[in-house]
Amino acid sequence: MRALILDGYVDEPSCLGVPPFISPYPRFVYGILKELNINALYLTIDQFRERKPKENFDLLIVIAGIAVPGNYLGGNPLSKNELFSLNFAKKNILVGPIYLELSKKEIEMLEDSSIEVLRFPFEKTLCELFGLEFDLDKFLIGGAEVVKQHPWFPNVICEIETYRGCYWAKCSFCIERFQKLSFRNPENVLAEIKSLYESGIRYFRIGKQTDFFTYLADFSKDFPKPNPEKIKEFHRAIWKECPKIKTLHLDNVNPKTIAEYPEESKEIIKTIVVYQTPGNVAAFGLESADETVVRKNTLCASPEEVMFAVELINRYGRTVGYNGLPAFLPGINFVIGLKGETKETFEKNLEFLRELMRRNLLVRRINIRQVKIFPGTPMEREGYKTLLRHKKYFYAFKKKVREEIDNKMLQKVLPKGRKITDLFVEIEGKISYCRQIATYPILVGLIGEYKRGTFLDARVVDYGFRSVTAVETPLDVNSAKLEQIYALIGRKAIDIAKKRPFKSLEELKKYVEDAELFFTLR
Numbered sequence: 001m002r003a004l005i006l007d008g009y010v011d012e013p014s015c016l017g018v019p020p021f022i023s024p025y026p027r028f029v030y031g032i033l034k035e036l037n038i039n040a041l042y043l044t045i046d047q048f049r050e051r052k053p054k055e056n057f058d059l060l061i062v063i064a065g066i067a068v069p070g071n072y073l074g075g076n077p078l079s080k081n082e083l084f085s086l087n088f089a090k091k092n093i094l095v096g097p098i099y100l101e102l103s104k105k106e107i108e109m110l111e112d113s114s115i116e117v118l119r120f121p122f123e124k125t126l127c128e129l130f131g132l133e134f135d136l137d138k139f140l141i142g143g144a145e146v147v148k149q150h151p152w153f154p155n156v157i158c159e160i161e162t163y164r165g166c167y168w169a170k171c172s173f174c175i176e177r178f179q180k181l182s183f184r185n186p187e188n189v190l191a192e193i194k195s196l197y198e199s200g201i202r203y204f205r206i207g208k209q210t211d212f213f214t215y216l217a218d219f220s221k222d223f224p225k226p227n228p229e230k231i232k233e234f235h236r237a238i239w240k241e242c243p244k245i246k247t248l249h250l251d252n253v254n255p256k257t258i259a260e261y262p263e264e265s266k267e268i269i270k271t272i273v274v275y276q277t278p279g280n281v282a283a284f285g286l287e288s289a290d291e292t293v294v295r296k297n298t299l300c301a302s303p304e305e306v307m308f309a310v311e312l313i314n315r316y317g318r319t320v321g322y323n324g325l326p327a328f329l330p331g332i333n334f335v336i337g338l339k340g341e342t343k344e345t346f347e348k349n350l351e352f353l354r355e356l357m358r359r360n361l362l363v364r365r366i367n368i369r370q371v372k373i374f375p376g377t378p379m380e381r382e383g384y385k386t387l388l389r390h391k392k393y394f395y396a397f398k399k400k401v402r403e404e405i406d407n408k409m410l411q412k413v414l415p416k417g418r419k420i421t422d423l424f425v426e427i428e429g430k431i432s433y434c435r436q437i438a439t440y441p442i443l444v445g446l447i448g449e450y451k452r453g454t455f456l457d458a459r460v461v462d463y464g465f466r467s468v469t470a471v472e473t474p475l476d477v478n479s480a481k482l483e484q485i486y487a488l489i490g491r492k493a494i495d496i497a498k499k500r501p502f503k504s505l506e507e508l509k510k511y512v513e514d515a516e517l518f519f520t521l522r
Contacts, residue, residue, distance in 0.1 A: 008064030008078025031143025065097030207251030278321020337387030
């Protein structure tokens with residue numbers, strides 16, 4: 001029997017699977033097929049578009065669903081329109097959060113065209129379909145080797161699940177309410193990481209959970225109480241088994257947890273700074289700084305609690321690490337179009353960010369997205385009327401944030417001249433685009449043509465709103481391109497290019513004369 005796993009990519013509140021990320025879903029599916037002794041080929045949707053495979057497949061399993069849309073450099077997710085052409089195998093199955101995006105009519109149309117659509121979450125149903133007992137850990141661990149078939153391998157960052165669902169599960173728009181709260185044993189999570197490590201993976205994000213601080217927490221309380229000792233033991237065990245990890249990051253943290261349990265959270269922050277790698281980001285779901293919106297959408301944390309959480313992480317996490325990035329910073333998420341939103345909401349959101357700047361607090365990213373409404377959520381009744389009514393406010397707010405906050409924040413996080421290491425070139429060109437393989441990596445426009453897949457270091461020379469421009473370091477003044485030197489010192493670069501070659505730094509220093517320019521070049 002011949003099977004194809006087609007990864008159309010996923011992006012959920014608690015899970016990312018767009019390259020260089022790979023979600024747990026392909027590994028789980030591969031683990032099932034391996035258990036059944038079914039030979040499985042794995043392809044991303046981008047690979048599939050490039051080379052339509054000519055093999056005849058008995059089974060096709062498509063993974064898809066962009067529940068939290070973003071702008072993606074690494075891949076182009078599967079669209080709804082493409083779904084209807086994916087019925088070329090004897091049996092075709094569609095899984096993933098895309099189920100939540102489909103109307104009843106669309107599901108019927110897909111099933112009429114011989115594509116079986118599984119309800120989300122799909123793992124238990126998929127096991128039953130093949131006559132297997134549901135065992136998440138077994139199939140995740142057993143399916144680890146599929147990562148070797150990923151086109152970016154070994155430069156893939158694996159999303160690791162610790163638990164699913166949300167203990168809050170009240171936010172009006174969020175799809176986490178559709179998943180039952182269930183936790184994975186740390187020994188099994190560790191076994192999965194070790195299995196991936198042995199397959200050649202060195203990049204990990206403990207991301208597929210709604211709040212990493214409440215993994216292994218005490219859930220007997222009204223609000224889960226974090227367990228710093230267990231979190232520290234968990235990290236120590238990872239490094240003991242996988243000593244040459246290059247990236248170990250996390251994703252979601254609920255700021256409410258930090259506000260409710262500051263002492264326990266402080267110890268976990270320290271553990272993360274010590275045991276995870278620099279450039280780490282805790283994505284905070286502020287969603288809105290308007291208390292009315294918070295109340296009407298039963299959001300978890302108040303603006304004051306989020307501000308407190310930002311301050312606490314800054315206290316221990318803003319120290320610069322070996323790769324040029326602060327060790328651990330918060331990220332702020334806004335959702336536009338929620339119930340109770342008014343024109344004043346946008347001013348309150350902006351004022352929250354201005355207060356961050358006044359307090360000299362660092363945040364690594366500010367994500368502003370428009371609400372996406374799913375059937376079965378409280379926002380279904382509200383619809384898109386608020387969002388449509390406030391379109392002009394949304395665009396004006398976003399523009400102000402990019403111009404007034406993002407650019408200045410980026411200059412604080414990455415000052416000019418800062419060396420950033422281990423940049424991975426993803427797009428070639430006269431300006432090559434690269435990023436670290438990390439959670440929420442900063443986009444770097446690298447002056448000069450570099451081959452895709454190259455790793456190199458660079459120094460920051462300029463800024464966009466959410467990206468930086470950089471020049472490779474070290475750089476040989478005699479072979480450097482004119483535009484690279486120009487980015488460092490301006491028009492004087494033309495004179496230097498004409499005078500080359502220089503035999504020594506001393507000779508260059510005499511020619512430049514200006515001590516500040518020479519310091520920049522050196």
